[in-house]
Amino acid sequence: MNRSTIIAATILFVIVAYFGLRSVMRGSISSHKEEPVAESVADVPSAVIETLNAEPHMMRVKAKGRTEPDKIVTVKAGTTGTVVSTPAKEGSFVRAGTLLCGLDVEARSARVKEAEAQRASAEVSYQAAASLAEKGLGPVNQATAAKAQLDAAEAAVNAAKVELGKTQIRAPFDGIFETRLAEAGDFLSPGQACGVLVDMDPVIISVQVSEAVAGKLKVGMTGDALLADGRSFPATLRYVARTASETTRTFLVEAALDTGDAIVAAGVTSQLVLPVGNVQAMKISAGLLTLSDAGQMGIRYVDATDTVRFAEVTVIDETPNGAWITGLPDQADVIALGQDYLSEGANVKPVPAGGAQP
Incomplete structure (x- = not known):
């Protein structure tokens, strides 16, 4: 074989080797480009779901407040006088009409007797005038004047007795004499306090509710x-x-x-719970509640297209076994694990909670 033939064969071998190597390299690059496609399919995350159904649940209104007496009254003096007796003990139960503070009657008792004497005199004068007028021995107008004087005397007696009665400051209703505000020797003017009387039967609870709640309540x-x-x-x-x-x-x-017979003080912090009717709600674990990007409280769930969705919910009741919420569809595949790691709109592969692997 001559020199020219050897050179030509060598050049041909180099060309064939070059194109063969390029074909192998292109096949390798093409296979590398196809790998991400396979990986993207494998990267669809799984979502552990729990299928929940709405059911009727009694909605309850809850409001915090305090216990209070049914009535509370500051018993006050109706006349002037010096306190001479305070027979009721603080904290004791008293019946209506029980003496709480007694004032010095001073001359009031004498005024009653004086008014009664004047009434008796007016009664005699009237009887005499009326008798004479009936027999025609006296003018009728004299009998009429005597009757007017008798009526005035009667009114004076009543006024004197009312004034005397004001010296006895008594309980206006059954209750507990909570606080004495006047002691023996104190001088009271009209409107000054003898003590505080409270009626704890029944004890009431007083709360404040929103306008939305108030519309659901009835006496x-x-x-x-x-x-x-x-x-x-x-x-x-x-x-x-x-x-x-x-x-x-x-x-x-x-x-x-x-x-009942239990003793309940006024001013105790209390919570009023009132059932207001059934609503369709779902019972969930409180740990499933999460926040949206906007800060709204809600639940992430998977819809029919295996897409993550967020629903704002309202907690209507809380129990030791879970929370009752509204705001989800009547049936929902709630994401049971990793809600915070799945964004709304993402496609997932639903996996029932019972079949999830740790």
């Missing part, structure tokens, strides 16, 4: 009052204000407690 509704000390008593709604507070824009609500 006569029954519920429960939960006291700060752990006790619970049946409660009956007796008053719902129809005018909102100017400062808080809330409505005053009062309920009477059935405490």
Whole structure:
């Protein structure tokens, strides 16, 4: 084989090797380009879901307030006088009409006797004038004048007795004499206080509610009052204000407690719970609640297209076993794990909670 032939064969071999190597390199690059497509399919995240269904649940209104007496009155003097007796003990139960503070009668008792004597005299004068007029021995107008004097004397007796009665400051109703504000020796003028009387039968709970809640309440509704000390008593709604507070824009609500023989003090922090009707709601674990990017409280769930959605919800009741919410569809595949790691609009692969692997 001559030199020219060897050179030509060598050049041909180099050309064939060059194009063969390029074909191999192109195949390798093409296979590398196809790998991300396979990886993108494999990267669709799984979402552990729990299918929940709405069911009727009793909606309850809850409002915090304090216990109060049914009535509270500052008993005051109706006349002037010096306090001479304070027979009622602070904290004791008193019946209506019980003497709380006694004032010195001074000359009032004498005025009553004087008025009674004048009435007796006027009675005699009237009887005599009337008898003479009936027999025709005296003018009729004289009998009429005598009757007027008798009526005036009767009025004077009544006025004197009323004034005397004002020296006895008595309980206007059955209740507890909570605080004595006047002691023996104090001088009272009209309007000055003898003491404070409270009626704790029934004990009431007073709360403030929003306008949305007030519209659902009616007098006569029954519920429960939960006291700060752990006790619970049946409660009956007796008053719902129809005018909102100017400062808080809330409505005053009062309920009477059935405490039986239990002693309940006024001013105890309490919660009023009133059932107001059934609503369609779902029971969930409170840990499933999350926040949207806008800060709204809600739940993330997977729709029919395997897309993550966010629903703003309202918690209508909380129990030791979970929270009852509204705002989701009547049936929803709620994301049970990793809600905070799945953004709204993302496609996922739903996996039932029972079949999820740890």
